[in-house]
Amino acid sequence: MSKLWGGRFTKTAEQWVDEFGASIGFDQQLVEEDITGSIAHVTMLAKQHILSEEEAAQIKNGLKTLQKKAAAGELVFSAAQEDIHLNLEKLLIDEIGPVGGKLHTGRSRNDQVATDMHLYLRTQTEEIMEAIRTLQAALVKQAEGHVETLIPGYTHLQRAQPVSFAHHLLAYFWMLERDYGRLQDSLKRVNISPLGAGALAGTTFPIDRAYTAELLHFEGIYENSLDAVSDRDFIVEFLAASATLMMHLSRLCEELILWSAQEFQFIEIDDAFATGSSIMPQKKNPDMAELIRGKTGRVYGSLFSLLTTLKGLPLAYNKDMQEDKEGMFDTVKTVKGSLRIFAGMIETMTVNTDAMAKAVTSDFSNATELADYLATKGMPFREAHEVVGKLVLTAIEKGVYLLDLPIEVYKEASSLFADDIYEVLQPKTVVGRRNSAGGTGFEQVKLALGKANDLLSQSIKG
Ligand code: ARG
Numbered sequence: 001m002s003k004l005w006g007g008r009f010t011k012t013a014e015q016w017v018d019e020f021g022a023s024i025g026f027d028q029q030l031v032e033e034d035i036t037g038s039i040a041h042v043t044m045l046a047k048q049h050i051l052s053e054e055e056a057a058q059i060k061n062g063l064k065t066l067q068k069k070a071a072a073g074e075l076v077f078s079a080a081q082e083d084i085h086l087n088l089e090k091l092l093i094d095e096i097g098p099v100g101g102k103l104h105t106g107r108s109r110n111d112q113v114a115t116d117m118h119l120y121l122r123t124q125t126e127e128i129m130e131a132i133r134t135l136q137a138a139l140v141k142q143a144e145g146h147v148e149t150l151i152p153g154y155t156h157l158q159r160a161q162p163v164s165f166a167h168h169l170l171a172y173f174w175m176l177e178r179d180y181g182r183l184q185d186s187l188k189r190v191n192i193s194p195l196g197a198g199a200l201a202g203t204t205f206p207i208d209r210a211y212t213a214e215l216l217h218f219e220g221i222y223e224n225s226l227d228a229v230s231d232r233d234f235i236v237e238f239l240a241a242s243a244t245l246m247m248h249l250s251r252l253c254e255e256l257i258l259w260s261a262q263e264f265q266f267i268e269i270d271d272a273f274a275t276g277s278s279i280m281p282q283k284k285n286p287d288m289a290e291l292i293r294g295k296t297g298r299v300y301g302s303l304f305s306l307l308t309t310l311k312g313l314p315l316a317y318n319k320d321m322q323e324d325k326e327g328m329f330d331t332v333k334t335v336k337g338s339l340r341i342f343a344g345m346i347e348t349m350t351v352n353t354d355a356m357a358k359a360v361t362s363d364f365s366n367a368t369e370l371a372d373y374l375a376t377k378g379m380p381f382r383e384a385h386e387v388v389g390k391l392v393l394t395a396i397e398k399g400v401y402l403l404d405l406p407i408e409v410y411k412e413a414s415s416l417f418a419d420d421i422y423e424v425l426q427p428k429t430v431v432g433r434r435n436s437a438g439g440t441g442f443e444q445v446k447l448a449l450g451k452a453n454d455l456l457s458q459s460i461k462g
Pocket of ligand 1 (some may be wrong): 110
């Protein structure tokens with residue numbers, strides 16, 4: 001098949017070479033954005049009298065026909081036309097005749113592809129932000145029912161201090177809030193128009209870049225034509241924000257997997273998000289959580305792949321940059337899928353409050369409380385730490401917990417101990433009293449839930 005750029009060539013590439021160079025297999029996902037960009041471009045060409053109204057109208061009608069056909073899945077693309085841009089231009093010319101060849105006046109595929117990517121990522125970023133909000137809402141809803149449910153808090157995966165389960169869930173709410181913020185911030189740089197930068201140097205035609213930017217609802221234009229066609233920072237930023245988001249999801253996956261294990265039994269994942277084993281009838285596997293944890297790796301891969309692709313590229317466009325797409329498309333799909341599954345998994349999981357209550361009463365995670373008790377009564381904290389450490393050792397030797405030691409043992413360890421320590425050592429007291437800002441104390445957790453709900457309702461309004 002003849003090429004739209006075939007003029008200076010004396011022979012055509014073999015089909016397998018064409019196929020290697022083609023991006024149509026994946027960039028056809030940009031069909032809608034490419035047509036939208038072209039409609040804005042041709043509208044501007046007419047306004048600037050670069051094309052006649054009549055020509056522009058013909059081209060626009062042709063593009064709208066292609067738009068309908070695309071929506072109906074009726075467009076047939078070919079690797080011989082390399083990419084979505086050349087395929088659509090060829091289809092346009094087939095549709096309306098040689099006047100279709102005027103569409104590309106004052107434009108290059110280099111500013112065209114960049115425009116498509118900006119339009120695409122704007123929509124996708126907004127949709128992902130929405131999905132983050134849905135997951136945050138699911139976390140808040142679970143948390144609301146568990147302000148006073150206690151769970152062991154860990155450091156080094158050793159029981160450290162008990163915490164409110166709501167507080168633990170809300171930790172992820174705030175991580176996701178940062179993810180939301182990163183994506184929101186990246187939109188400032190996504191929402192800039194490269195259209196009109198031409199191949200690299202601008203154009204001799206009297207185009208109006210601000211006008212096409214306005215038609216495409218961009219907030220501004222790239223200041224430098226070389227930068228406009230070479231910049232893929234906005235995709236790097238999207239991938240970096242996605243990698244961080246997936247890292248957060250993956251950490252929660254790890255906790256869900258642990259918590260649903262026989263050894264913990266803190267939660268049960270709903271049947272809808274678990275699978276069985278083909279051999280062991282008793283198994284219920286947290287597959288979805290494992291998969292999301294696993295998929296995190298491919299998102300990191302896409303980020304590194306693009307950074308590596310870009311690092312040695314001289315200005316301006318290089319064909320290497322065609323490699324920016326598959327990782328981005330894959331990341332969009334992975335992130336959206338993971339967020340959706342996650343919201344469902346959190347909403348439907350069952351919390352085993354009995355197992356959690358049992359866990360927080362059968363450990364030494366109230367030891368800090370005892371040291372704080374002595375410090376409050378004037379003993380230097382370091383000394384108090386030593387006294388309590390010895391008490392823990394005594395309890396371990398006796399095979400009991402701190403609440404089981406008789407008062408005489410305490411009084412012998414320090415005259416500052418009084419009968420009220422048994423109340424002080426209750427897990428509910430331990431958690432309830434941690435009311436420093438951002439702590440797990442019940443008052444603080446209720447405040448945090450209020451703030452979280454405010455954020456969610458603000459963004460629904462906004
Ligand atoms: N398919 C190309 C890409 O994705 C479009 C831009 C091609 N430009 C060029 N001068 N060959 O990067």
